[in-house]
Amino acid sequence: MTDLTLVGLCGSLRAASYNRQLMLEAAGIFGGRFTEGSLRLPLFDEDLEAEGMPSEVEALGAAIAGADAVLFACPEYNKAPPGVVKNALDWLSRLKPNPLAGKPVAIVTAAGGRAGGERSQNVLRWMLVPHRVEPLSWPEVFVAAPEKEFDAEGRLLSERYRKQLETLMERLRDQASGKVG
Numbered sequence: 001m002t003d004l005t006l007v008g009l010c011g012s013l014r015a016a017s018y019n020r021q022l023m024l025e026a027a028g029i030f031g032g033r034f035t036e037g038s039l040r041l042p043l044f045d046e047d048l049e050a051e052g053m054p055s056e057v058e059a060l061g062a063a064i065a066g067a068d069a070v071l072f073a074c075p076e077y078n079k080a081p082p083g084v085v086k087n088a089l090d091w092l093s094r095l096k097p098n099p100l101a102g103k104p105v106a107i108v109t110a111a112g113g114r115a116g117g118e119r120s121q122n123v124l125r126w127m128l129v130p131h132r133v134e135p136l137s138w139p140e141v142f143v144a145a146p147e148k149e150f151d152a153e154g155r156l157l158s159e160r161y162r163k164q165l166e167t168l169m170e171r172l173r174d175q176a177s178g179k180v181g
C-alpha cells in the first residue's frame with residue numbers, strides 16, 4: 001500500500017459515467033489517497049480571467065498541485081476528448097505555475113465505439129504536450145462497449161481490463177514515488 005495522492009479528472013460530467021467508474025477502479029488499484037478534480041468549470045474566457053481566476057479553477061489547480069499523480073478518464077465525443085477536458089486544460093495553463101507540468105500522468109478511456117476511445121486518447125496525449133506532461137505510453141487502456149463491462153456496483157467485469165489497469169497503476173505509482181524517472 002502507498003500513501004501517495006492521486007487526483008482523477010473525468011472527462012464526462014454525467015453522474016453514471018462509465019469513465020468515472022473506470023477512474024474509480026483505477027484509483028482503488030492505485031491505493032493511497034484519491035480525490036476527483038471537478039471539470040465543471042466556467043467556459044474559458046479571457047475577460048472572465050481578467051476579473052480574477054475563478055474559484056473552481058483555483059480549487060482544481062490546488063488539487064493537482066497537491067497530488068503525486070494524475071489520472072485522466074476520458075470519453076470520446078466525435079473522435080476527440082470532450083470540450084470540458086480542453087476547457088480545463090486551457091484554464092490550467094493560465095495558472096502560474098501550471099500544476100500539471102512534470103506530473104506523472106496516466107490516461108484511460110471508455111467509449112461506446114469498438115475502439116474504446118483510442119482516437120480520443122491519442123488526441124489527449126497531444127493536447128498534453130504544451131503542459132509538459134509525458135503520459136505513460138503503456139499499457140493502453142481502451143474500454144469498448146462499456147455498458148457491458150461494469151456490474152451494477154460499477155466494478156469492472158473483465159479480467160483483461162483489470163490486469164491492464166493494474167499494470168498501468170503500478171507504473172504510475174513507480175513514477176510518482178520516484179522509482180523511475
Ligand SMILES: Cc1cc2nc3c(=O)[nH]c(=O)nc-3n(C[C@H](O)[C@H](O)[C@H](O)COP(=O)(O)O)c2cc1C
Pocket residue numbers: 012013014016017018019020075076077078079080110111112113114115116117146
Ligand atoms: C456527443 C457525443 C459524441 C460521441 N462520439 C463518440 C465517438 O466519436 N466515438 C465513440 O466511441 N463514442 C462516442 N460517443 C459515445 C460515448 O463514448 C459514450 O456515450 C460513453 O459512454 C460516454 O462516456 P461516459 O459513460 O463516461 O459518459 C459519443 C457520445 C456523445 C454524447
